[in-house]
Amino acid sequence: MTVHSITEILEELAPLEHAEEFDNVGLLIGNPKMTVTGILVTLDTLENVMDEAIETNCNLIVSFHPIIFSGLKKITGKTYVERVVMKALSNDIAIYSMHTALDNNPKGVNAKICEVLGIENPKILIPKSKSIKKLTTYVPKSSAPLVRNALFKAGAGAIGNYSYCSFNVDGKGSFRPDVGANPTIGKLGEVHFEDETQLNLTFDPFLEKKILKTLFKVHPYEEVAYEIFLLENKNQNIGLGMVGDLPVAMEEKQFLSLLKKQMNTTVVRHSELLGKPIKKVAVLGGSGAFAIGAAKASGADIYITADIKYHQFYEAENQIVLADIGHFETEQFTKNLLVDYLTKKIPNFAIRLSESITNPIKYF
Incomplete structure (x- = not known):
């Protein structure tokens, strides 16, 4: 199979037109006509991931985050981004990024969080406008x-x-x-x-x-x-975040314990607890502070996301519990989702889940 034929399969799941305007998605490096020897799926394309791809004979990396986000004026190896690009080019390795194209998909990043937490009947939290x-x-x-x-x-x-x-x-x-x-x-x-x-x-x-x-x-x-x-209409089936219900309401601390366990995190930064049961849950993988208002408007009891700043926790205003579990932690299952999808689509092809750790944040 060629790079192009595999990217067509990926775009059946997450069309590039669904990505946010600021994003850089699709084939970032590589010849679309190149024959693929193996696919390595990762959250981030770092130098250790490139080394893993070389060692495992995978010449296509499918990455959630784009390694090239803004324009590169020089490629001298001074930064990790430049070194990754140089290594990809010198080893004929293609890199494809999905990012917000998959974020906006109803079967993407946020659907996976809902699945892991047992959230039922999830719906899009922020329906995408100008997508019809x-x-x-x-x-x-x-x-x-x-x-x-x-x-x-x-x-x-x-x-x-x-x-x-x-x-x-x-x-x-x-x-x-x-x-x-x-x-x-x-x-x-x-x-x-x-x-x-x-x-x-x-x-x-x-x-x-x-x-x-x-x-x-x-x-x-x-x-x-x-x-x-x-059309200006909002597309109720495409957009960022999801909101749904737990099968049974849970006490706040009980749910936070479940959250830590299911999302493999040792720390949950949260706003003041309200002494109310948790039933409706809103989620948004990655940096989701911008959606606090949407989470409150949805009637959610708790909003799970990442990268909430100090003053943004005040926006809970005793209406909702805000829970920041970490950027990597909210998106960690994305690569599993992609491996499962590609394995079903091309079952007899070499598809590997990257074993490289790419979370830049450590906890003591």
Whole structure:
């Protein structure tokens, strides 16, 4: 398999279009046409991970965090980032990063935290805006069922747990085929009126090329009239964080003990306990202080995340318990998730879970 064929499989799980605008995801280093000898899955691409890849004959590293986040003006080996890039290039090792593309996925980082903690029926905490597009096109009424069904099969019209969603308006279209045209309907030089159906279907932006290719293939007209709009609606099925319920409410300290055990951490930094049972739990892997307001608005009893600063703990305002368990700790199971996914997709391929420790924070 090539690097490209494997990245296509990864993007079925986490389309790059789902990543945040500030992020740097996708193939960061390497030739997409290169044949892959083995895949090493890691949370961070550090020098020890590169050494592990070389030793295990893995020439594709699938990393959660991007090793290159902003532009590099020099590559001299002065920093760990530069040394990793140099070693990757000199050993023909490709590096692919998923980061917020996987963060925003309903089966990604936060879903894994919910699974580990036993949180049931989790939903997206912060639904992603500007992640829905709408296609409007005009089709001869007799051809509307054919075109509509083809677009459905291409992925258009899927909304949450519903599929085959569309809005259809019948009307009258007009056009005149001019010199050079080869009309399916109508005659050269004559204005033609046709009974048409206006089709309206929403779709995920990462499907746009596939949907337009399908539209042009099945639409009977030589020139296809269509419009694509980026909607302001929030996508309830894509976004950061999750919130759900414990099977049974727990006393606060009892839940914090469970949290330490399940998330393999020796320390939980938390705001003042409120003396109320924990039932609804919000989670967001990585740096999640920005979502404290969303966690409170969700009605969660506790919000689990990382990198909360001193003054941000005050934002709990006796409405919620804030629990900071560490950046690495919230994302530690991500590489297991990716190994499981890739093993199911390509079971006869060499896929390794990195044994390198990449957590830069130590506890005494």
